Amino acid sequence: TIRVVKNVMSPAIPITPDTDVDEASRLIIKKGVNHLPVIDEEKVLIGIVTSWDIAKAVATGKIGKVKDIMTRKVITVLSDDPVVVAARKMEKYDISALPVTDTKKHLIGLITTEDLSKLLSGG
Amino acid sequence: TIRVVKNVMSPAIPITPDTDVDEASRLIIKKGVNHLPVIDEEKVLIGIVTSWDIAKAVATGKIGKVKDIMTRKVITVLSDDPVVVAARKMEKYDISALPVTDTKKHLIGLITTEDLSKLLSGG
């Protein structure tokens, strides 16, 4: 059987664009994750902010709001996509996570290179 | 043939413990990586600092030196270890990178969950 994203993904921990970057950092640490999908009031995906973006904020001295540092053009996958599609997208765009959405960009989960790496641990 | 770490790993980008955190952040952004192994004057591995640690520094307001925020008890692999050993260690410790060292803890490379994910992309 072909492995599909919904059987491998993790829960997504979303955040809103007007959140302060230091508040986003506290959520990243509290949950032990590196990627926070950004959603609007209708829970539609509008961006992603990662610990890499926070390092960039430190490097440039611009620690403001999530909307100031998030990536807006988000690469995503669908829950029924094969895992190999997720692996190819993350390789192509040099990213380590993909929000999983439905066809209307509502957030369902998150699949990361950590989730894919677990498939190789024989566990 | 069994895949081994040395055929899958990436180059390591090391840093020294007395480097400022904002300087470490600039290196993370410039090289497009998330993990910097920390080495001493004899090039022996003494820690690791990641973009997650920088998010933690932002969350706690402690943006000082690398040695203040780095992890000192580093999980590593050897270049001849099978890839499955690296995958199991990263799963067990909930980490996304392992410095590759020789038996005297000299840095040879870095293997990440991004490297392992590429093995699933059929590429």
Ligand SMILES: C[S@@+](CC[C@H](N)C(=O)[O-])C[C@H]1O[C@@H](n2cnc3c(N)ncnc32)[C@H](O)[C@@H]1O
């Ligand atoms: C290009 S990667 C480079 C570093 C490293 N490969 C990583 O994944 O963290 C870092 C950037 O990718 C962005 N990013 C992460 N996941 C993304 C996704 N699914 N779609 C678009 N951009 C994403 C982040 O917002 C960040 O600005």
Ligand SMILES: C[S@@+](CC[C@H](N)C(=O)[O-])C[C@H]1O[C@@H](n2cnc3c(N)ncnc32)[C@H](O)[C@@H]1O
């Ligand atoms: C426990 S992980 C949790 C978040 C996420 N799983 C990740 O890998 O970034 C974050 C912590 O792991 C540490 N870390 C990363 N790679 C490590 C390694 N090879 N050995 C020991 N600690 C490591 C970092 O210094 C950071 O403090």
